[in-house]
Amino acid sequence: MGLETGTRTIVVRESVTGANDRIAERIRSLSRDRRILVLNLISSPGAGKTALIEKTVRHLKTSVLVIEGDPYTALDTERVSAAGATGIQINTRGGCHLDARMIEQALEGHDLSGTRLVIIENVGNLLCPAAWDLGQDSTVVIAGLTEGADKPLKYPDAFLRADVLVINKTDLKPYLPESCSLLRPNALGVNPDLTVFETSCLSESGLDEWYRWVRDSMDRKGKDSVHA
Ligand SMILES: Nc1nc2c(ncn2[C@@H]2O[C@H](COP(=O)(O)OP(=O)(O)OP(=O)(O)O)[C@@H](O)[C@H]2O)c(=O)[nH]1
Numbered sequence: 001m002g003l004e005t006g007t008r009t010i011v012v013r014e015s016v017t018g019a020n021d022r023i024a025e026r027i028r029s030l031s032r033d034r035r036i037l038v039l040n041l042i043s044s045p046g047a048g049k050t051a052l053i054e055k056t057v058r059h060l061k062t063s064v065l066v067i068e069g070d071p072y073t074a075l076d077t078e079r080v081s082a083a084g085a086t087g088i089q090i091n092t093r094g095g096c097h098l099d100a101r102m103i104e105q106a107l108e109g110h111d112l113s114g115t116r117l118v119i120i121e122n123v124g125n126l127l128c129p130a131a132w133d134l135g136q137d138s139t140v141v142i143a144g145l146t147e148g149a150d151k152p153l154k155y156p157d158a159f160l161r162a163d164v165l166v167i168n169k170t171d172l173k174p175y176l177p178e179s180c181s182l183l184r185p186n187a188l189g190v191n192p193d194l195t196v197f198e199t200s201c202l203s204e205s206g207l208d209e210w211y212r213w214v215r216d217s218m219d220r221k222g223k224d225s226v227h228a
C-alpha cells in the first residue's frame with residue numbers, strides 16, 4: 001500500500017495489527033491442539049467482568065486459567081484465585097488493551113495440562129480491546145444495565161466484533177429508567193448475530209443459561225479439535 005504525501009511516497013508494509021494477528025493465530029493453533037476454549041471478555045470498567053468470572057469458576061469446578069489485564073494492581077487476580085482459578089496478572093501500566101504477545105507469554109509460562117478453559121479479562125474500556133485479536137474462540141462483551149442503553153451505538157466496534165453479549169446487573173432494573181430496556185435492541189441493531197444473556201451476578205438470575213453456553217462451547221471445542 002502506498003500513501004502519496006506530495007513530495008514522497010510512504011510504503012506501509014504491514015498493518016499495525018499484522019504482527020499481532022500472526023501471534024493470535026499461533027494461540028488459536030495451540031488452543032485447538034490442546035482442546036482449550038479461550039474467551040476474551042471486554043467491557044467498560046466495572047460492568048462485572050471479574051464478578052462473572054468468579055461465578056463461572058466457582059460453578060464449573062474445572063481447571064480454569066484466568067489472564068487478567070489491568071493498568072495497575074493485581075486485585076482481580078486475587079479475586080479469581082480466591083474463587084479457585086489459576087490467575088495470571090498482566091499490568092499494562094497505562095496501556096488500554098491486551099495484545100496477543102502478552103497472552104502468548106502468559107501461556108508459555110504456564111503448564112496447560114488439565115486446563116480446559118482460558119478466560120482473558122481485558123482492560124476495562126470499549127474501544128481499544130475490540131481492535132486486538134488475542135486468539136480467542138469467542139469475544140464476550142459485558143454491558144452493565146446501569147451504563148446506559150446508548151453504549152452499543154456509541155461504541156459499535158465492541159458489539160460488532162463480539163459473539164456474545166452479557167447484559168449484567170439486571171437486579172438494578174427496578175431503580176433505572178425505562179430506557180434501560182433499549183440496551184438489548186440497540187445491541188442487536190448493531191450486531192444481529194449476538195447471542196444474548198441477561199444476568200445478575202448479585203442475585204444469580206440468568207447465570208444458568210450463561211454457564212450452559214460456556215459448557216457447551218467447551219464440549220464443542222473438545223470435539224472439534226479431535227476431528228481437526
Ligand atoms: N448490583 C450488581 N452489582 C454487580 C453485579 N456484577 C458486579 N457488580 C458490582 O459491580 C462492581 C464492579 O464489578 P467488577 O466485577 O469488579 O467489574 P469489572 O468489569 O471486572 O471491573 P474492572 O476490572 O475494573 O473493569 C463491583 O462492586 C461488583 O460487586 C451485578 O450483577 N449486580
Ligand SMILES: [Mg+2]
Nearest residue numbers: 049050076121
Ligand atoms: Mg475486573
